[in-house]
Every structure is written in structure tokens, then in C-alpha cells.
Amino acid sequence: MTDGIANDRLEKLAAMQQAGQDPYPARVAKGQPIADLLSDFAARTGQIVTIAGRLGQIRDFGKLRFSHLTDRTGALQVAFQRDRLPTFWPERKLIEGNDLVSITGELGTTQKGEPTLWANEVTLACKALRPAPEKWHGLTDTEQRYRMRYVDLFANPEVRQAFAQRSKIVREVRHYFDSLGYLEVETPILQPIFGGASARPFVTHHNALDMKLYLRIAPELYLKRLLVGGMERVFEIGRVFRNEGISTRHNPEFTMLESYEAWADYRDIMARVEGLFAHLVQTVLVGKSVVHFRERDYDLKPPFQKARYLDLFAQQNPGVDWFDHASCVARARELHLKVDGIEPAKLANDVFEATVEDTLLGPIFVHDYPVAISPLAKRMREDARVTERFELFVAGMEIGNAFSELNDPIDQEQRLREQVAHKDDETPGEIDVDYVTALEFGMPPAGGLGIGIDRLCMLLSGASSIRDVVLFPLLRRLEATGEESKGP
């Protein structure tokens, strides 16, 4: 396993150990945040301070050497001067670029005016046995960046920044719902029956109970049980798992926000979504509501456009009746879509996706979806063929999905029964009877919402691939070779 470890670094490590120095001390002098030092640097000139972090490449001038030290908040130049470091100087070469160090010294500037810490004391905090990637380009090979994200993160500051942004987005989403009196809850990830969406699940097994379990594809059915229980405003931000293809918009595990609010309908939830975006624009984007995503600009400042699902369908498919199977089949053939063995409702929706989705630059709310593709949504008062449901699209990408929740247990059971009857790989094999029972106890009228947090992050940070907002995207395991195959 010494592959990639430079020999000279091992030699330096051995030299230090021989000299009685610990290359991996448990504790070193803690550093002050570099950003704090830089914020009022002029006033701090002459102060003795300690900073700690990773050392950059060293620029050597004989009796003077420069480097930069990076911590979580920023980077500061460090100068090592022979005359200031009588004991450290002879062994200065044992500490090199990419090592983690704690340095105490005096703040000052160089002749060129660069803020600099003039080191008086240097302590190795951790010897790095592998060098940093190339200083100018960083790590660019995408495969390496994903497989060794830890290197990507320290070598490419903009990557650190992107994930700091993700953290901020999640925090502000949480803050928004919190401020509306929603309770944050956690529901089962291991589920005996999967439901709440349409996707193939990951399957696992509990040994002690000898029970088949699924990793959740959505938390929906559990969250709505909480509405029955009187928790009138709840939300969950958590991982869901879908055993589907991988693409720039799909990772097998991703983060979903779901929220449910009693005594609200989908119109109220639409307002909540706009409120959420207004909040994110203000906090995360600091007022700059236009984001650049995949070669285009999008203004995320509400209010958003609205359009009926069936109107959009009719616009792009003139003369085609969504509810008439024969006419949808003809249109699907025209579009070279798969027709055989596809449920009529799914086929009609496939036509919608093929013809409409790409045109939804948005942000736009598409609303009033047909019942057949909305098994958990309440029917519209005016037209029982469609439901009170909307999806939010930006850049042709589905960001959110919401509806007035179906709370009629009899209608719900019927729809679940139909689903199971037309079961495919993505339908639960059985009805979640307990969920129907819960509805029988009475669930208040409510509006629910689901938002893909990863896609939201993509949009807000302009990342064109979901892998750029997921720290450790799923990759195929590399074939173990020889001794590397030995595991713990």
C-alpha cells in the first residue's frame, strides 16, 4: 500500500522519529482563524499569534523561505527566517509542502505589502506522506476528484466553497420551516413496505427479525401519519434511496425535503415554495436572484409563472387527448417512445415529459396533474380527472412536487389497489394497509411538499452535475488488485 507514497517523505518521517520528534502529536498550539487576522490586519501588525493548517508549496531563498498556510477560513503567507528560528532552521527541510503545521509568529508585511506571519516557532501537527496535486491546476481529473474527494477539497478551494454553500442552503431551508412553526422529525429509513413515490427500491434484510426491508424511496407515508397524530406542521430533510440509473441529475442516494402542513391546500403550499425561494435568494444568494445554470440565466425571485399540466400538454401535442389511449399511443410512436407494455397513464405522461419538460425553463409551477399519475393527491373540486398538485420546474429540471394530500381513506385504498393491480418493479408489492388505517382515523386536510435538495443546490450554485453537490457520489468500485484487496 505504499503506492503513491514518496520515499523521501518516509525518510523525513523516520528522521523525525529518530530525533525523538512526534510526527503525529495529539495536540499542538491551536490556531486563530486566518480570516479574523486578515479582517483587521493593519491593526494587528506586531502581534504574536498562532495559526494552524496545511502548508502550501515552499518558496526557498536560502536564508528565507515563504509559503502559504491554509485553514478553514482562508490562507496567510508564512515567512521562515533563519535568524528567527535558530533551532528549527537546521531541520527545516523535514517540514515540507502539504504537511499540517501549527506556527506561532509575528504579524507583519513583506516589502510588497503582503500580510505575513513571521514564524518564531514551528510545530509539525501531521506529516503528510503524499504530496499535494499540482499547485496551479489542482486536481482536475474528474474520476480522481470524486474518488479522492478529500484531495479535491484541499486542493481546490472552490470545491470547499461549493459545499459550504450547500451547508448554508440546508441551514436556511431548515430555518425557513422552523420559523413557520414546523417541527423537524425523523422517520424510518428502513421500511417493511416502500411507498410514497414510484421508484425501484434497494432491498435489505434484518437478521434478528428475519425480515425483508427496503431503504425508503420517500418518507411521505410516515410523515402523513404524523398529521393524523396531531403534529400539524412537520418536515424532514433526509436521505432517500432509489435503485435507478445514474446521471448528471440522479444519484442513487439523494437528499429530500418533505414538509406537511395541516389546514393548508396546494395553493398555500405554492405560496410556501415562493416564500422559501424568497428566503433563499435573500440569505444564500444575498439578494442576487439571477443564477447561471447550464448556459442560461434564471431569475429565482418569486412570484413564478404558472401553467396547467393539460394546457401545456395540449400546446405541445395539438389534437392529442391525454385521456384517450389510442391518440397517446399514436403520438408516442411519432416521438419514438416505447409503447409496448406501458400503462396508459404512464404513456400519456411519457409524452408530456418528452414534449413539454425541456420547454419548462421557468421557474414555473406546472399544476393540476391527472389523477392516474398522482395516487396520493386529492382530486380537484371542479374536475375529478385531475388533482390539486403542482411541480416546480427550473431549467427543465423537476425541483419540487406538492399537492393537497388525499385524506379520503376509501379513495386512497382504491387507488393503491389499482396501483398494485398494475404492479411493475416500481410499485410496492402490497398495499400499506396501516397507512389506510391511519387515514381512517382522520387526517386533517393538508398540503405537502417535496424538494430535491441536491437539485436545489445545483441550481443555486450553478453546478451542472449532481456529483458536484454530493460530497461522495456513488462510483463503481475499482477491481481490487493484489495485496490492496486485503481489507480490515
Place this chain on the structure above:
RNA sequence: GGGGGCGUAGCUCAGCCGGUAGAGCAGCGGCCUUUUAAGCCGUAGGUCGCAGGUUCGAGCCCUGCCGCCCUCACCA
């Protein structure tokens, strides 16, 4: 699963028509007290993704495989 692209030193990349494997950075040995992609001199570093094949000769051509990226399909 289909189509396209890529894989060469630790990193970033060259490598022409098939003819001894290259550079920069990082490293190592020197010189240098104000650099910040420091500079200069010297030095070391390779299973060219893997396995076959064609050829006098393969990083380059052919076949298969592995991995990654893009794209289409799939994925409400």
C-alpha cells in the same frame, strides 16, 4: 443498454506517418533574505488502464475487458 470521448511520471499535459518515453510542477542535491505559478544549475522518477493480436518493431493499428466523462434511453 445504445452512441461519442478519454485513460502516458505523484499532479497537469505533449508524444507527428508505427522506429530508443518527453516537458512543466511536485521530489532530491546545490546557489540565493522579499517571493507569491519565484529564478538558476544539476539529478532522479514509467507495467503508456488491463489482456491478447498484427508487425522486424506498438503509447500509436486491431479485438476484448476495466474505469471515468458526455449524451440518448430508463428514471412520474
